[in-house]
Amino acid sequence: MPDSANPLAPTEAVTTAPVVEMTDISITFPGVKALDGVDFRMFPGEVHSLMGENGAGKSTLIKALTGVYSIDSGEIRLGGESVVFINPAQAQAAGISTVYQEVNLLGNLTVAENVMLGREPRRLGGIDWRAMRRRAKDVLEGLHLHIDPNSLLNSHSLAVQQLVAIARAIDIQAKVLILDEPTSSLDTEEVAELFRVIRSLKERGVAILFVSHFLDQVYEISDRLTVLRNGQLVGEYLTPELLRIDLVQAMIGKELTALEDLGSRVHSTEKDDEPDAKAVTFLSAKGVTRKGSIAPIDIQIDAGEVVGLAGLLGSGRTELARLIGGVDRVDGGQLKVNGKVLKLRTPRQAIKHQIAYSSENRRAEGIVDDLSVRDNIILALQADRGWFRPIPRKRQDELAASYIEALNIKTPNADALVRNLSGGNQQKVLLARWLAIAPRLLILDEPTRGIDVGAKAEIQKLVYSLAENGLSVLFISAELEEVLRLSNRIVVLRDRRKVADLVNDGLSVDDLLAVIAEGAAETEIKTGAAS
The missing domain is CATH 3.40.50.300 (P-loop containing nucleotide triphosphate hydrolases)
Known part of the structure; x- marks a missing residue:
């Protein structure tokens, strides 16, 4: 021990x-x-x-x-x-083989061709196809995999393709097998089959790195x-x-940052002045799910409420946010906005219903490096308006100046390229873009990641202020202290399932750690049992 x-x-x-x-x-x-x-x-x-x-x-x-x-x-x-x-070729030749989350084989070739790719047996100056299929069959059967070597790889599921990639690694005498997120898109039965293969490789003495x-x-x-x-x-x-x-x-x-503790302010000013007032629900989701992405989940977000999503990376936080934000399509369940059932198929549809999603990937899905601060701020508003109805330049300047001042964006001027700003100021520009469309629900996925303490504090204060003024916020952060500091209620996810929905009334980091680790029932957290 x-x-x-x-x-x-x-x-x-x-x-x-x-x-x-x-x-x-x-x-x-x-x-x-x-x-x-x-x-x-x-x-x-x-x-x-x-x-x-x-x-x-x-x-x-x-x-x-x-x-x-x-x-x-x-x-x-x-x-x-x-x-x-x-x-990597040298590492592979030395016996270190990697199977990635996205299988890097050739789907238009057969299973046998993929297993033996680059090592095809030769006869009379050409490929010995019969020997290749026989060798591939032996390798697959050695792992107790019943896969037709003559079938096209892309005719099989991702799970089978990963097993073929593992078979290829074993045929090149791998001493070390690295499996990078191999189960991220597999169902329960497929995971069980993968684990059976992993255990058989252990018995052969292979060292397996499982991520x-x-x-x-x-x-x-x-x-x-x-x-x-x-x-x-x-x-x-x-x-x-x-x-x-x-x-x-x-x-x-449990590294605490030198930030002003907003938690006491959030909870001391909760809408307790009118205890009998009924909260107005802006968004409710029942059983929303996406195959291979997240299990059916219920969640409710009231007007002016900050709902935090807590859980480890890969727990389903981003997947749920993308479903609610219209980035990914829902496979099942029901989504209601203002009591009306909706099917959000695109972010633009979500924007029409006053839902804005700010991605955790600020570089790839957020700011546009080659555009100015002004152009980045008005981007969503212009897209919603339509590209054939350009926003007048005067109005663009007014919007940019207003948000640069309101969010304290440190930039030489609105014409500066956004790529030359610090990470914290880039994040503020991204927030300005979504605030410009006047959303009623703002989904913030890791809005303070990779920015300095000062900028982080400013963004946290902004979230608090927005909620005070009636904006609903779905807030995601890997820092549990930050989630506790800002959220009225916390939904805890683990292994892409909801395991708790807790009122943030006296919750501690240790409480959340316990739920994340063990999936404790809501009633086990006395101070945070959701009604």
């Missing part, structure tokens, strides 16, 4: 030599220390889960191991020998865990000896 004085104490050394050993690994990108002196090891015949929230360094560590990134310092040893891989945000799956399949946070090693643990709540605490941490 972990040391009683330190429940997150690292595991004891084991007698078996590690097949992979990474020591004091550091990688720096411009302005970012992606990995800072990280140690990592894998043992033969073990499933090792790499855990951490977004930005923890998981992907960087994997890319360092597989030759995608060069390391600035440290050493990588494979089978006890120091190695330097300058590309997943599903805690139940991690605890079911993993023997060992390594936790990263902010590019640093938190610790290595034996899975059976680490409580889930301790794992969640290790991943998230």
